[in-house]
Amino acid sequence: MSKAIADVKPGSPVAALPVRLAANTASTEPGLARNPGMKLDLGFLESLRNVNRSALERRAATLAKRRSIKADNQAAWLLRALSCMDLTTLNSNDTDERVRRLCAKALNPLRKDIAAGLGLGETVIRPAAVCVYHPFVATAVEALHGSRVHVAAVSTSFPHGLAPLETRIREIELSVAAGADEIDVVIPRGLVFEARWPQLYDEIVAFRAACGEAHLKVILGTGDLATLRNVMLAAMVAMMGGADFVKTSTGKESVNATLPVGLAMVRAIRAYFEQTGQMIGFKPAGGISTAKSALDWLILMKEELGRPWLEPELFRFGASSLLTDIERQLEHHVSGGRYSANHRHAMA
């Protein structure tokens, strides 16, 4: 049974965690051990087939209604959301200048008066990473130099993952060479429908090898996977193959990250943890644009996995417009209840 999960009691002080180096802290503790993966275990995989959609939807629907984050706590939790953000631009018309703007925003996410109003003092809270296409990796690395904000590159023929394996592996290598220290790969969804688990596993092992020191996030494209059972199984194969994170969506599928899908994935993470002792990260992405929904996701993580999973080493939002809404809410908080407007906050 899970030690870490069981040890965290409601209201207990935060356990000291072996965390990977945070983007936004000056911690010098040794990082969280990376997922070494495990042998593809089809028997174990089979035991995870029992995913009841109705029950997961009911749980997801009541999760956020069982918890309420208000006032100072809300401000703190929104800062947490900010710190777990992969600030993202993945548009076909992206340019170097656009990416530089995004990086500038990542470096200075909050207006000074808001940071002061929140009492942050010297502490700088920034997004965990900036997430871009390969051509903009070098630009981002340069713009973020010295900041501890990671650079993530989407890869492996994002968003469909249908280029030859050789090409996809080469893409990872090139992005790592360009300075990306996080690689967000996509899986070919067809492998899930065909239940070609060994092939999927082998590809992920290959991606992981190509990543080297860079952390591997595996995007399942859950909007394409049709069932929560497929989501559960695909997530587990990704973790067996060595994923450091599993991630919901590319943002390009017709259905983005939903709480029921998230629930299936965090339960896969819990099952993997119970089986191996390895803590795997989770990244919902696509369609998360409001502070309220960010809180819902944080509640999901805390309720299902516990406090350790509320660190950027284990939780990320893939988001582009979320930051502005968080800023608005924080301004509302520090201004004593005045509602803010988007244009009062610097755009990315």
Added chain:
Amino acid sequence: MNILERYAAMDYDAAPEARNEADAWVAGRDFSTSLFIGGAWRAAASGATFATHEPATGKLLASVSDASTADIDAAVSAAAKALPKWRARSGYERAKVLYAIGRAMQRHQRLFAVLESIDNGKPIRESRDIDVPLAIRHFIHHAGWAQALTREFPDRKPVGVVGQIIPWNFPLLMLAWKIAPALAAGCTLVLKPAEYTPLTAILFAEVCQRAGVPKGVVNIVPGGPAAGEAIVNHPGVQKIAFTGSSEVGKIIRKATAGTGKKLSLELGGKSAFLVFEDADLDSAVEGLVDGIWFNQGQVCCAGSRLLAQESVAEAFFAKVKTRMSRLRVGNPLDKNTDIGPLVNRVQLERVRGMVAEGASQGAECWQPDCALPASGHFYPPTLATSVAPANILAQEEVFGPVLAAMSFRSTEEAIELANNTRYGLAASVWSENVNLALHVAPQLKAGVVWINGTNMLDAACGFGGFRESGFGREGGREGMLEYLVEDLPLGATIKPTSRPKIAGDGDTESPAIDRTAKLFIGGKQVRPDGNYSLAVADAKARLAGEVGLGNRKDIRDAVAAARKGTAWSEATGYNRSQVLYYLAENLAARADEFTRRLARLTGSNAKAAAEEVELSIERLFYFAGMADKYEGRVHAPPSRTVTLALNEPVGVLGIVCGDDAPLLGLISLCAPALAMGNRVVLVPSERHPLLATDLYQVIETSDLPAGAINIVTGKSAELAAVLARHDDVDGLWCVADADSCKQAEAESAGNLKRVWTSGGRKVDWRSDLVAGDTFLRRAVEIKNVWVPYGD
């Protein structure tokens, strides 16, 4: 804590729901005049009040008028006075009133929710998201029934003035379950809220005043047990609807015996929560949270007995413990609270005592290390493992956040363990295998079965128990029937049977070979245990023959044979149909013999006797045809779920026949009972038992499996009493004199068997009214099986 510290901690903080509106309502109200009678507020005649406290703090909330017998008299009078006009209103007019109540409640939804949480202690999330919306749903749903009444229930009329007594665990929701169908049916009512939780009922009465409910139609009388007793015993009340403990339910059953009052009881439970190895275990854990840790476990249908398959039991219990450690116990008005306080000190002490007792009987009780508030009646969530079936925690209803866990090896054992209880309210079945789930659900003795879910409730789906969890259903069509009565063709008063003194000797004219009429038990002709016989007189008081004098041991044996005769209940409707057709066929072949017997025994002329035999065959034929037609329904509650309302046989059914139309009466009762798959223990007419002993020869040639019908001849009143007192008899129908009927009803309280009596009156068996669904409906228990779907 400053924001950075909170940022590091990532804890939840108190998120209190504002209570100022509710406090203002309480402060602004004079609770010394809180009896709502005849549309006006008044003080108790005695001037007495009782105190209601806030469970979270123990503080006094209000001193509320305490209704006494005089006040109940006044309330019943007001209801009786309002009845004719209310009953005479069109369905549309009544529908508008129900709709107005629902919408008015919706406009004050938050006030109801906050007030409920303050008075009862339930977490605000539950009152806000579950209790109050569902209460509103009941009124709006029943508006439709009010309007459709005459079309949907053409042969029925409102029962009249209704007395309703509700518990403290869901004060407003139980009020809605009671009041909405009563108003829809055209009844007027007197409702007594529970002493611990009267406030939302008082607020509801205010809503009624504004929503156009005519004066006297709804009367709300807060009070204690004495007020409840006064309602139950009031001669002006035609029906009692009670939700509460099995103990009080049994007292009410006894008290109403022989009064002709209609009765529905929704009582306690010890509901099983079955987790099979192919279940979604993580979801099943959440099911438990909604099952046993909903409303602090103070839920009659709480899934309080966890049965997990051995192959996954350890892993599952570990998951449950992990989840339990995340439950937050605290202030019910905090939006982050999962478990509030128990309703009062008495309840807290009771739960503590039972857990201690369970532990001393060998259960291992585990509680998470969770902080409890310093004041208030809080009890932590508790998991008891190593619970033997005999342990108090497996047997008795705790009505607290205490889960008793056991494991099972096979599906068969799971069902056996699940049914090893006096109760039969609800059950949950967790499996991803639809074959398994739909195999198990019909075998569970429970009125509600949730597949891969728990505590799902809706106004369109009937709710209610088997066994000692009570009888009657609330919600949906079957719930409406509890407030309606049919026109049964009842006739003259039945006098206690007096067997005439035998005047002459036996038949010496045409000496035939002597025939010994025996009892018929377990498919065999058997001699009576006592080896005594009873002389049977014909219409002219001559000796017509002798039958066995059955005694209580014969009834015992007959019940045991019926209990064993499961083959009949498990047979398909088509199969039962063919057997009953065959029975009719064989009876027809011997129609002349039965006609002669009937004429001689009853003295009716040959034509009348032939008519009775012919009608009996026709009726048997009819019910044979209904065996595969009187089916359940499918409900569509407002979620992605089908709810299957299954008609299941009541089980072992005792049938005591009157002397009037001895063959037709017997067939009219036995045929629907058998058609629906019940196993019958028949006590035929005491005066004319030879018709029944002739009949077993017909039965023997008709492929009825052993135990399907068992015949015990003898003294009806005596045998009826034995049946009524037998706790393995599930139902009892009794056509007899008033005293016997009253006794049958009173003695049935032992196991709360379903009883129908003719109330001491004869039944006109020739009437077509008894050939409809009158007895078919009583021959079944409706089980609602909830099947959420989607993949």
